[in-house]
Amino acid sequence: xxAPTHLAHGAPQGFIRKYVFSLDxxxxxxxxxxxxxxxxxxxxxxxxxxxxxxxNPEAKVSWFASLWPTSAxxxxxxxxxxxxxxxxxxxxxxxxxxxxxxxxxxxxxFLPIQIxxxxxxxxxxxxxxxxxxxxxxxxxxxxxxxxxxxxxxGWTGYPPLSGVGRITGPGxxxxxxxxxxxxxxxxxxxxxxxxxxxxxxxxLRCRGMRLMRMPLTCWTWLVTAILxxxxxxxLLAAGLLLILDRTVGTSFFIPGGLxxxxxxxxxxxxxxxxxxxHLFWFFGHPEVYIAILPGMGVTSHLLATxxxxxxxxxxxxxxAILSIGFLGFLVWGHHMFMSGMNPYSAMAFSxxxxxxxxxxxxxxxxxxGTLWGGKIHFDTAMMFSLGxxxxxxxxxxxxxxxxxxxxDLYFHDTYFVVGHFHMIMGVAAIFGMxxxxxxxxxxxxxxxxxxxxxxxxxxxxxxxxxxxxTPMHFxxxxxxxxxxxxxxxxxxxxxLMPVHKFMTHAAYFTxxxxxxxxINLFWSLWKGPKAPMNPWNSTSxxxxxxxxxxxxxxxxxxxxxxxxxxxxxxxxxxxxxxxQTDPPSxxxxx
Amino acid sequence: MGMAGSLTHDVIQGPPPPPVDGxxxxxxxxxxxxxxxxxxxxxxxxWVLLAASTMLFAAFTSAMVVRRGLSDDWVSTPKPPIxxxxxxxxxxxxxxxxxARRALKSGGRAKxxxxxxxxxxxxxxxxxxxxxxxxxxNAEKVFIFTNPSSSxxxxxxVAHAFHLLGGVSALFYVDVQALRLSLGPAKRTAIDxxxxxxxxxxxxxxxxxxxFYVWG
Numbered sequence: 001x002x003a004p005t006h007l008a009h010g011a012p013q014g015f016i017r018k019y020v021f022s023l024d025x026x027x028x029x030x031x032x033x034x035x036x037x038x039x040x041x042x043x044x045x046x047x048x049x050x051x052x053x054x055x056n057p058e059a060k061v062s063w064f065a066s067l068w069p070t071s072a073x074x075x076x077x078x079x080x081x082x083x084x085x086x087x088x089x090x091x092x093x094x095x096x097x098x099x100x101x102x103x104x105x106x107x108x109x110f111l112p113i114q115i116x117x118x119x120x121x122x123x124x125x126x127x128x129x130x131x132x133x134x135x136x137x138x139x140x141x142x143x144x145x146x147x148x149x150x151x152x153x154g155w156t157g158y159p160p161l162s163g164v165g166r167i168t169g170p171g172x173x174x175x176x177x178x179x180x181x182x183x184x185x186x187x188x189x190x191x192x193x194x195x196x197x198x199x200x201x202x203x204l205r206c207r208g209m210r211l212m213r214m215p216l217t218c219w220t221w222l223v224t225a226i227l228x229x230x231x232x233x234x235l236l237a238a239g240l241l242l243i244l245d246r247t248v249g250t251s252f253f254i255p256g257g258l259x260x261x262x263x264x265x266x267x268x269x270x271x272x273x274x275x276x277x278h279l280f281w282f283f284g285h286p287e288v289y290i291a292i293l294p295g296m297g298v299t300s301h302l303l304a305t306x307x308x309x310x311x312x313x314x315x316x317x318x319x320a321i322l323s324i325g326f327l328g329f330l331v332w333g334h335h336m337f338m339s340g341m342n343p344y345s346a347m348a349f350s351x352x353x354x355x356x357x358x359x360x361x362x363x364x365x366x367x368x369g370t371l372w373g374g375k376i377h378f379d380t381a382m383m384f385s386l387g388x389x390x391x392x393x394x395x396x397x398x399x400x401x402x403x404x405x406x407x408d409l410y411f412h413d414t415y416f417v418v419g420h421f422h423m424i425m426g427v428a429a430i431f432g433m434x435x436x437x438x439x440x441x442x443x444x445x446x447x448x449x450x451x452x453x454x455x456x457x458x459x460x461x462x463x464x465x466x467x468x469x470t471p472m473h474f475x476x477x478x479x480x481x482x483x484x485x486x487x488x489x490x491x492x493x494x495x496l497m498p499v500h501k502f503m504t505h506a507a508y509f510t511x512x513x514x515x516x517x518x519i520n521l522f523w524s525l526w527k528g529p530k531a532p533m534n535p536w537n538s539t540s541x542x543x544x545x546x547x548x549x550x551x552x553x554x555x556x557x558x559x560x561x562x563x564x565x566x567x568x569x570x571x572x573x574x575x576x577x578x579x580q581t582d583p584p585s586x587x588x589x590x
Numbered sequence: 591m592g593m594a595g596s597l598t599h600d601v602i603q604g605p606p607p608p609p610v611d612g613x614x615x616x617x618x619x620x621x622x623x624x625x626x627x628x629x630x631x632x633x634x635x636x637w638v639l640l641a642a643s644t645m646l647f648a649a650f651t652s653a654m655v656v657r658r659g660l661s662d663d664w665v666s667t668p669k670p671p672i673x674x675x676x677x678x679x680x681x682x683x684x685x686x687x688x689x690a691r692r693a694l695k696s697g698g699r700a701k702x703x704x705x706x707x708x709x710x711x712x713x714x715x716x717x718x719x720x721x722x723x724x725x726x727x728n729a730e731k732v733f734i735f736t737n738p739s740s741s742x743x744x745x746x747x748v749a750h751a752f753h754l755l756g757g758v759s760a761l762f763y764v765d766v767q768a769l770r771l772s773l774g775p776a777k778r779t780a781i782d783x784x785x786x787x788x789x790x791x792x793x794x795x796x797x798x799x800x801x802f803y804v805w806g
Contacts, residue, residue, distance in 0.1 A: 237649035
C-alpha cells in the first residue's frame with residue numbers, strides 16, 4: 001500500500017517545523033494545552049490577589065508596591081487595581097483557558113484520531129490559528145505593562161466604561177485598547193479553528209465512521225465549533241465597533257451627555273450601551289457552552305469507559321448536545337434582565353432559559369444511568385468526571401434561580417452569580433480538563449501519570465472548590481454585591497467577613513493543591529512509567545495506535561470502523577470491550 | 591441506503607468508502623483518490639467560512655438598524671455615484687470568472703486564462719473604485735465619525751473590502767498558476783473555491799448597496 005496522497009504536508013524536519021511552527025494537529029493540540037496551562041496559573045494568581053485584598057483591604061505589602069508603583073503606592077491596593085485584576089482574571093480564564101484547552105487543546109489532538117483521519121482538514125490554517133491565539137495572549141498580557149495598567153471594565157467590557165478612554169480610570173487608556181484588540185485577534189483565531197473542526201468532522205471521517213458512531217467527545221467538539229463560528233463572528237463585529245468608538249471617535253455605543261470625573265464628554269452622542277450588551281451576550285451565552293460542552297463530551301466518554309457500560313441513551317445524548325447548542329443562541333437576554341428590558345421579552349428569555357434545563361437534565365440522568373449497575377473503576381480520570389457531574393448539577397441548579405427575572409432582580413450583581421458561574425462554567429469545565437488530562441496523558445506523552453498524587457489532587461481540589469464557591473451563594477443571598485474591592489466599611493457586609501475569610505483560605509488551599517498537579521504532570525513527563533497502547537481498555541480509535549502516536553496517526557493504514565463507540569460488556573464478547581475497529585464478527589449487533 | 595455520494599448520504603452514513611484495494615493511496619486516480627476527501631473538506635470549509643462572514647455582516651446590520659432606530663442624530667450619507675460604476679465592475683468580474691470556469695470545463699485553457707485574468711483585473715479595479723468613493727466622501731467632509739450613518743457606511747464597505755482583498759489574492763494565486771501552465775487537476779478546487787467566494791462577495795455587495803440606499 002502506498003502512502004496516502006491527500007496529506008497536505010509531509011513529515012516535519014527540524015526543531016522549528018516539528019515543535020514550533022508545526023502543522024501536526026497533535027503538536028498544535030499540545031501547544032494549545034500548554035498555552036492554557038500558562039494562562040490558568042496567571043488567572044489563578046490574580047484571583048488569589050483579589051481574595052487576599054478582600055479580606056485584608058488595608059494591608060500594605062511591599063512587593064505590591066514594587067509590582068504596581070502607582071496603583072499600589074505604599075503597598076496598598078487601590079480599588080482600581082482590584083478591578084483590573086478582576087478584569088484580567090475573567091478575560092484570561094474565559095478566553096485563554098476555558099475556550100482554549102477543552103476545544104483547541106484536546107479537540108485538536110484527538111478529534112482527527114477519534115474519527116480516523118491523518119490530520120485536520122487544513123493544517124496550515126490550524127497552525128495559524130494557534131499562533132494567532134498566542135499573539136492575542138501576548139497582546140492581552142501586555143496590558144499589564146502599559147501606562148495606567150490593565151483595564152478595569154470586566155471581562156464583558158461594557159461601554160461607556162470601556163469606550164471613552166483614560167478619563168474613566170487608570171487602565172482605560174492603552175490597557176483597554178490592548179484588551180479589545182486582543183479579543184478581536186482571538187475571535188479571528190477561533191474562527192479559523194472552527195472552520196477546521198467542522199470541515200474535518202464532516203469530511204475526513206474514516207470508512208465506517210458514521211456520525212452516529214462518533215464518540216460523544218467528537219459530537220461536542222463539532223457543536224462547540226459551530227457555536228464558536230457563529231458566536232465569535234458577532235463578537236468580532238462588536239469588538240471592531242468598540243475599537244472605532246475608542247480610537248476614531250464614532251458613537252456606536254457611547255451615548256451623549258456623559259459626565260465623567262466632572263468632565264462633560266462632548267465628542268460622542270447618540271450611541272447605545274445596550275447595543276453592545278446585546279451583541280456581546282449573543283456571543284457571551286454560547287460562550288458558556290463553548291466552555292462546557294467539550295467537558296460534557298469527555299465526561300460522557302469517561303463515565304462509560306470506567307464503568308464498563310455503554311453510554312446510557314447515546315442518541316438522546318447527541319440530540320441533547322445539539323439542542324443545547326441551538327437553545328444557547330436564544331437566551332442571551334437573561335444576562336440583561338436588569339437592563340430595563342421589556343418584561344415580556346424578559347419572560348420569553350426566561351422561558352427559553354428554562355428550556356435548556358431539559359437537555360441538561362437529559363444529560364445528567366443519562367450520566368447517572370451510565371453509572372447505574374456498572375463495574376466502576378475509580379481511577380483519577382474517572383474521579384474528575386464524577387466531580388464534573390457533581391459540579392454541573394450544583395452550578396446548574398442555581399442557574400434555574402438566576403434565569404427567572406423576579407429572582408434575578410435580587411440576585412443580580414451579587415456573589416450568588418459569581419458562585420453560580422464559577423461552579424458551572426469555571427470549575428466544572430476545569431474538572432473536564434483534568435479528567436481529559438489524566439485519561440489522555442498516556443496517549444499524548446507515552447507515560448502514565450501517578451495515581452496516588454492524582455487522587456490527593458482530586459480530593460483536595462474537589463473539597464477546595466466547594467469550600468470556595470458554595471459560601472458565595474450565601475453571601476450573595478445576604479446581599480453581598482460583586483466587583484466591590486472592600487466590604488469593611490458597610491455594616492451588613494462587614495458581618496459577612498468571616499465567611500469571606502473562609503473562602504479566601506479555601507482559595508489558598510485549592511491553589512496550593514494545584515502544585516501537586518504540576519508536579520505530577522512534569523514528573524510523569526520525565527519519569528512516568530511507560531504507557532501501554534490502551535491502558536484503560538477503551539474502545540475509541542486513539543487506543544488502537546501506539547502511545548504517543550506516529551506522525552500520521554495510523555502509520556499509513558486506513559482504519560475501518562465496524563462498531564459504535566461504547567460497546568462495553570457486550571454479552572458473548574471475549575473481552576468486556578469491543579474496539580471500534582474490531583472486525584464485525586466479534587459482535588452480531590450494529 | 592440513500593443515494594451514494596449525495597450530501598445526505600455523506601452526513602448520515604459517513605463518507606463513501608474508498609476503493610476496496612486499500613484506500614486513498616491507490617494510483618487509480620479520479621474522484622476516489624485522496625483529493626476527493628480534500629476537495630469535499632475544502633467546500634465544507636468554504637461554506638463554513640461564508641456562514642461566519644454572514645454572521646459578521648448580520649451583526650453589523652442589526653447594530654445599524656438598532657442604532658438608526660434609537661437616536662435622532664441619523665443623517666443620511668451621500669452615496670458617491672461611482673458606487674454604481676463599482677457595482678457594475680464587480681458584477682462583470684463575477685461573470686468573467688464564470689465564463690472562465692465554463693471554458694475550462696470544456697477544455698479551453700487559453701480562454702480560461704484570458705477570462706480569469708480579466709475577472710481578477712476587474713476585482714482589483716473595484717477595490718480602486720472603492721478607494722475613489724472613500725476619497726470623494728472625504729472631500730465632502732463625510733468621515734467615519736461624522737454621523738452614525740457614515741460610520742456604518744465606512745465600517746461595512748471597509749469590512750467588505752477586507753474580504754475582497756482575500757478574494758483577489760485567491761483569484762491572483764489561481765491566475766499565476768494558470769499563466770505558468772501548472773493548473774493541474776488539484777488546482778480545480780482552488781478555482782471553484784475562489785470563484786464561489788467571489789460570487790458571495792458580489793451578492794454581499796448588492797445587499798450592502800440595498801442597505802445603504804434604503805436605510806443608510
